[in-house]
Amino acid sequence: MTVKPESWIGASVERIEDPPLVTGRGRFAGDMSFPHQLHMRMVRSPCAHGFIKQIDATAARALPGVAAVWTAADIADLPPIDFREGPVAKLAPFRQPVLARDRVRYVGEPVAAVFAADPYLAEDAAELVTLDIDEIDPIVDASAPPGEFAPGFTTEPTVCRQGYGDVAAAFEDAAAVVELDLSVGRHSGVPLETRGAIGRYDAARDVLELHGAAKVPHRNRECLATMLNRSTAGLHLYEGHVGGGFGIRGEIYPEDVLVLVAALRLGRPVKWLEDRREHLMAANHSRQQRHRIRAAVDAHGRLLGLDDEFFHDQGGYIRTHGARVPDMFCGILPGPYRLPHYRANGHFRLTNKTPAATYRAPGRYEANFVRERLMDAIARRLGLSRVEVRRRNLIGAHEMPYERPLTALGDEVVYDSGDYAGMLDKALARVGWDALERDVAQRRSVGEYVGLGLAVFVDKSGLGPTDGARVAVHTSGDVEVITGGASVGQGFETVMAQVCAETLGVDYRRVRVVHGRTDRIEYGIGAHAARATVMTANATAIAAANVRTKALDMAAQLMQAEPASLTIAKGSVVRSDGVGPSVSLGEIAHHLRPSSSTRGTRDPGLAADGWFTTAHMTYPYGVQIAVAAIDPGTGAVRIEKMLLAFDIGRAINPMLVRGQLLGGFAQGLGGALLEEFQYDERGQPVSVTFADYLVPTASDIPAVDVLLTEDAPSTCNPLGIKGAGEAGVAAVGAVIASAVDDALGGHGEITRLPITPQYLKAIIDARS
Amino acid sequence: MTERRAITLSINGTQYNVTVEPRRTLVDVIRDDCGQTGTHIGCEHGVCGACTVLIDGEPVRACLMFAVQADGRSIRTVEGLQQGDKLHPLQQAFMRHHALQCGFCTPGFLMLAVGALEKRPDLDDEELVDLLSANLCRCTGYENIIKAVRAAAADMKA
Numbered sequence: 006m007t008v009k010p011e012s013w014i015g016a017s018v019e020r021i022e023d024p025p026l027v028t029g030r031g032r033f034a035g036d037m038s039f040p041h042q043l044h045m046r047m048v049r050s051p052c053a054h055g056f057i058k059q060i061d062a063t064a065a066r067a068l069p070g071v072a073a074v075w076t077a078a079d080i081a082d083l084p085p086i087d088f089r090e091g092p093v094a095k096l097a098p099f100r101q102p103v104l105a106r107d108r109v110r111y112v113g114e115p116v117a118a119v120f121a122a123d124p125y126l127a128e129d130a131a132e133l134v135t136l137d138i139d140e141i142d143p144i145v146d147a148s149a150p151p152g153e154f155a156p157g158f159t160t161e162p163t164v165c166r167q168g169y170g171d172v173a174a175a176f177e178d179a180a181a182v183v184e185l186d187l188s189v190g191r192h193s194g195v196p197l198e199t200r201g202a203i204g205r206y207d208a209a210r211d212v213l214e215l216h217g218a219a220k221v222p223h224r225n226r227e228c229l230a231t232m233l234n235r236s237t238a239g240l241h242l243y244e245g246h247v248g249g250g251f252g253i254r255g256e257i258y259p260e261d262v263l264v265l266v267a268a269l270r271l272g273r274p275v276k277w278l279e280d281r282r283e284h285l286m287a288a289n290h291s292r293q294q295r296h297r298i299r300a301a302v303d304a305h306g307r308l309l310g311l312d313d314e315f316f317h318d319q320g321g322y323i324r325t326h327g328a329r330v331p332d333m334f335c336g337i338l339p340g341p342y343r344l345p346h347y348r349a350n351g352h353f354r355l356t357n358k359t360p361a362a363t364y365r366a367p368g369r370y371e372a373n374f375v376r377e378r379l380m381d382a383i384a385r386r387l388g389l390s391r392v393e394v395r396r397r398n399l400i401g402a403h404e405m406p407y408e409r410p411l412t413a414l415g416d417e418v419v420y421d422s423g424d425y426a427g428m429l430d431k432a433l434a435r436v437g438w439d440a441l442e443r444d445v446a447q448r449r450s451v452g453e454y455v456g457l458g459l460a461v462f463v464d465k466s467g468l469g470p471t472d473g474a475r476v477a478v479h480t481s482g483d484v485e486v487i488t489g490g491a492s493v494g495q496g497f498e499t500v501m502a503q504v505c506a507e508t509l510g511v512d513y514r515r516v517r518v519v520h521g522r523t524d525r526i527e528y529g530i531g532a533h534a535a536r537a538t539v540m541t542a543n544a545t546a547i548a549a550a551n552v553r554t555k556a557l558d559m560a561a562q563l564m565q566a567e568p569a570s571l572t573i574a575k576g577s578v579v580r581s582d583g584v585g586p587s588v589s590l591g592e593i594a595h596h597l598r599p600s601s602s603t604r605g606t607r608d609p610g611l612a613a614d615g616w617f618t619t620a621h622m623t624y625p626y627g628v629q630i631a632v633a634a635i636d637p638g639t640g641a642v643r644i645e646k647m648l649l650a651f652d653i654g655r656a657i658n659p660m661l662v663r664g665q666l667l668g669g670f671a672q673g674l675g676g677a678l679l680e681e682f683q684y685d686e687r688g689q690p691v692s693v694t695f696a697d698y699l700v701p702t703a704s705d706i707p708a709v710d711v712l713l714t715e716d717a718p719s720t721c722n723p724l725g726i727k728g729a730g731e732a733g734v735a736a737v738g739a740v741i742a743s744a745v746d747d748a749l750g751g752h753g754e755i756t757r758l759p760i761t762p763q764y765l766k767a768i769i770d771a772r773s
Numbered sequence: 774m775t776e777r778r779a780i781t782l783s784i785n786g787t788q789y790n791v792t793v794e795p796r797r798t799l800v801d802v803i804r805d806d807c808g809q810t811g812t813h814i815g816c817e818h819g820v821c822g823a824c825t826v827l828i829d830g831e832p833v834r835a836c837l838m839f840a841v842q843a844d845g846r847s848i849r850t851v852e853g854l855q856q857g858d859k860l861h862p863l864q865q866a867f868m869r870h871h872a873l874q875c876g877f878c879t880p881g882f883l884m885l886a887v888g889a890l891e892k893r894p895d896l897d898d899e900e901l902v903d904l905l906s907a908n909l910c911r912c913t914g915y916e917n918i919i920k921a922v923r924a925a926a927a928d929m930k931a
Contacts, residue, residue, distance in 0.1 A: 027868060029812070035810070038805075125796070249911050667914035
């Protein structure tokens, strides 16, 4: 795009990130190397559960080129990896040690680390490390009664409880009670780039560096500094290109800690790259839950009460998120519906699988599946249409802001704005719901397995409370936006540049955006919980507005005019009436240099900070509709039609929002139909290659219609933005389950995700 | 495994004389020994296609081949697509159609598509989807990749 659009905000301009990425000049973790670096290779537990009797590294240490082999004894001074949001005493005994101490708790758990001059050699040496482990029975079912984690601790560290009202009374008064047993499989983000980390100690500056950081570099720096007993001033994190985040990349894992400690103690940079098999058994998993849920409804299908008893399969340890995923689930389960009485008890259970944490739309993918399955079941029980039962329960636009006595991520749940019924109408009209419904019914009557599915959802985004940015205009006229945000591929730089460009009156291509570097800005919220655009863009707008004010003030003196009579266009200050001379922002920056004689008493530099604080999260919402057909011979599902209707509040770059929705949808479809980390009864993972853990390919993805609306700008921030990162994925499990169930005749037979061909074939075959 | 062999790889027209262990994969040698890090490693078992390069014009998974097997052969990688300041039509189309997000799979998709379109510029839509199903992308949901390749195919013919 070469012509300036009417407004940079709202324009689908090309990304400023793209040129290095399409020319092979990116800087992913594996692309970085430092002179004399060592390569780390992990030795991982082959057993799901057992006591370590002995680790023999003699042969590995003797291999020429091996610098060191460490076991837990070598790093006994390191504490376990802590929770990012601060200590939780109750959960502390369940944290993961950097290397397994006396017990292993999942296949893939790091038990030793090998450091060698060459990555092939490190792998050779790792194979020479012998482990003597006394295997004991693993726990693989989180809904079975808890076992013992360690003496004095069961495998249920806590139960997440939220709710309000009188649930028992609601069930007594109910005209009908609907009860379901639902399960969501174990999925994860599975970015195309596996994890990587490089630790480097620069003794000249006394700075320890972690390269390959992502997601939350600033918070991670604080946690790592505490673990390593270092000043945060002597520890910096650097985010290069990140090959996909999805919530799982950029957490603090054992390997991140090890490369830092090894860089300090071995005196050489230490590089670690995992292979795909390691990734699938060592990086965070997510999603796996089982729900026993009951709904009490009146005779008209209105919800009176909801009671959910669920089991969250956390895996071997509690990682950096603590119990936030099941707790958030409790806070957002009711979604877009009025609900007078509510109780959710989430049993947070440790098992002998890879530890779990967040994956894009954590808690919500599960919640939308569970709640929307329930709404379909209520419709079926009362003989109502699936649309009608939802319509009768939706929170009205006139009820906004809508407050619930629940919390999500520690924030009180207050839906800021939205017209859910209006969105439902738009979505139904867009697909021609009534005609579609007749069409699939007709096709089913002649023996086809085809169905129509619907899901309504509210998402959460923009977790605050506060983020800042600094905008600086250089004397060349180029602008730098320095943020503590993070870029995991979502287009962060472009979006920040657009917001800055619009506020400051420059071309967005003259704006450079700094992110993911703790040495450039003191604080930052990073990129998670769909917050980057909401929080950092609003902070950027405020900083840019402050720069604008300073630029106009300086220009007014130079142009002998009133600041109010001036504006900025194409990077120059001009008179609003378009007459007379102009002064470029670069020239103004020149006049504001410390040594400038024209600067007067103004602070030097054409730069300013901006801080943005929000009271609450903001809640985008949407409707998804799908038509699914099952091949009864194979059990395979084909999506014939797909609508993603979504209200974003305000889109900075609609092309990028659409990209987020489409990409999220594909991941959601994977979780609905293909993806699952399976374990055998001994706790052995059987999905450790891309041949077993099936990620969607181009031929799995249907044509998708996106209806992007801006009907309900957020009332929580001046730009009106809501988050786009997670809405594409959040309701896909729900809508696909609804459509496939309808294809089977709408009897409520679909009670788990993923809906694999085997699962469907068994249902269909049982009929004949 | 320490016995090394001297080989010559021609990458984008430049000759690289390297001495490598026979067990080293082609992708590791392209990246680490020849410094061409645009070719990425996503799975090391031939499924994801992030490491796709062209060898004598054919798309190949560089993680499934040993470097010694490519001795003397002509290899093209993403770094060779751009001619001077001018981006290849596929690179331009990927940018215009937002066919990348994190960009990690992009070099593999570009080389896969270049290899196919140079031989068969008239791939129909179904063939195109079949072709692109060879590689994995976790960000885009593929629609924009398909659009971009279709658009570039038209540009390359023009």
